[in-house]
Amino acid sequence: MAGVVSVNIDMIRAAADRLQGRARHTPLLSSPFLDRIAGRRVLVKAECLQHTGSFKFRGAWSAISDLPDTVTGVIAFSSGNHAQGVAYAASLRGLSAVILMPRDAPDNKIDNTRALGAEVVLYDRAREDRDALGDVLAHERGLTLIQPFDHPQVIAGQGTTGLEIAEQARALGVCDAQVLVCCGGGGLSSGIALALEAEAPRMQVRTVEPEGFDDVAQSLALGTVVTHPLRTGLCDAIVTPAPGRLTWPILKRLCGPGLVVTDSQALRAMALAHERLKLVLEPGGAVALAAALFCPDQIAGDTVIVTASGGNVDRAVTVLALQEEATYAAR
């Protein structure tokens, strides 16, 4: 691990201090109706209620609040949620933000990122080299790169979600549970895993991915990084090709076997969160709830905790989710 900055619990606690009064302390919700479907108690960490509609604001503010005063602008690559988090965090600190977004990102995410004050530069996922494009822009304008997950202070910021989960679960008398986390590059999963290792050592993170994008589950099963071809899917927020360079060693050391759900299950979980928790989720933010509801045999314990990690969804996809669950319920 030479040359790799590690992340530790002290960094997560320091990030929590910087996030105090800036990020929302999101509620841990539940519904007897969901418990009945899952066959166990389900506690839902509602990060869709976080500023900018996803947990990504935590990591963005953690990283941006830690920058030296000499920095005047930041740049980020993102299909959407990290973009909004960075745009809003940069505006709070009075920094300019340039966001490189794939041309096929959901319209609402592109619009919102612009409305939060960032300059959006669109690129073609298939034909253009995002990293090269970013390097040129960063160099020309003197911008600091905020990586979506392979950044120590981003992981530390996401880890504050784990501190809150440990505290909120303890208040409910829960010390022993699997914690299902919606997983793309592993920033949220690894941050929560580190926080729980220190604060709730009888809890274990299980990553959840959509079918066809289970690079983390496969990597965990094989004990070595598996890389998938880059492509997009319904769960656009979490369709990364491989776990990150910083996140992978943490995931490997601390997480249980990865879980995988279908797009249909993610849509049904969105509809059930809508109906039973009054929460709007996006497909990638609903996969952990989907695993809790529809893969009960792969989970242990009386209580399962899930992250509902984001809610930035186009209206058409919400309608699709409500239809999917209605079709299923009518069978």
Add this chain to the structure above:
Amino acid sequence: MAGVVSVNIDMIRAAADRLQGRARHTPLLSSPFLDRIAGRRVLVKAECLQHTGSFKFRGAWSAISDLPDTVTGVIAFSSGNHAQGVAYAASLRGLSAVILMPRDAPDNKIDNTRALGAEVVLYDRAREDRDALGDVLAHERGLTLIQPFDHPQVIAGQGTTGLEIAEQARALGVCDAQVLVCCGGGGLSSGIALALEAEAPRMQVRTVEPEGFDDVAQSLALGTVVTHPLRTGLCDAIVTPAPGRLTWPILKRLCGPGLVVTDSQALRAMALAHERLKLVLEPGGAVALAAALFCPDQIAGDTVIVTASGGNVDRAVTVLALQEEATYAAR
């Protein structure tokens, strides 16, 4: 006011003690996008995240937790949200619950009330005398009536929302604001008004009703109770014919002029809460947000606080709301 039990701040504080660990301390949310539409800061008390999907659980548990041990069952009349609150609160205390619901109540509210363990008795709003039916059932089975708003402990329970609003707003540096409350019979409005009178005297409650159901606004304007004919509408949760016997004197003494919004505005507020706050609201739970967004000239101050009082909505109405806002945005 001979013979009428009054409600006071001590009863609200005592209700808060009984609700501790039972009701959720719901978040006060905001979005820069909503602020922009409203032309001022908008803080949203997300009571749709309360147990059973509306603030009604507060009043129900306040009343039911205050009953003597000799009571074995309760009865309630409700188009839905009070029904679910009473059903769940009764089950928590191990009491049986009979709920009289109009036959035209939304399907999801009837189903949920049953699933929460209550016996649902349906009646015809137009042809049957609900009160007589309830009296017979209560007498035959020895049930205690929990009124939806004209019950001192119900008002005290709803008032705990006001204690939280005062505390959460103060933490944001807000002491001076109009507080827009979705209003049916006035239980939530009067409870919050009493709580704010004690805890945040520079805040004032403004009731919000749907067009055609503005009996409270008319009553406030005339200084005397105006009664409308009983009928139903899109905002089914708040279509009561008149302010209550207990709530009216409180509303008259403490509230500013009532606000009125159209059904279309309520639907658009639902869509904007969905998109910007990731909250699912029902039409009757969205009228206060609608007033903040679409009636800015009738509101004073830099900050407005609104209750998002319930989210128990059929899927078809959610889809209608998303369509309504899309149609409007496309104009």
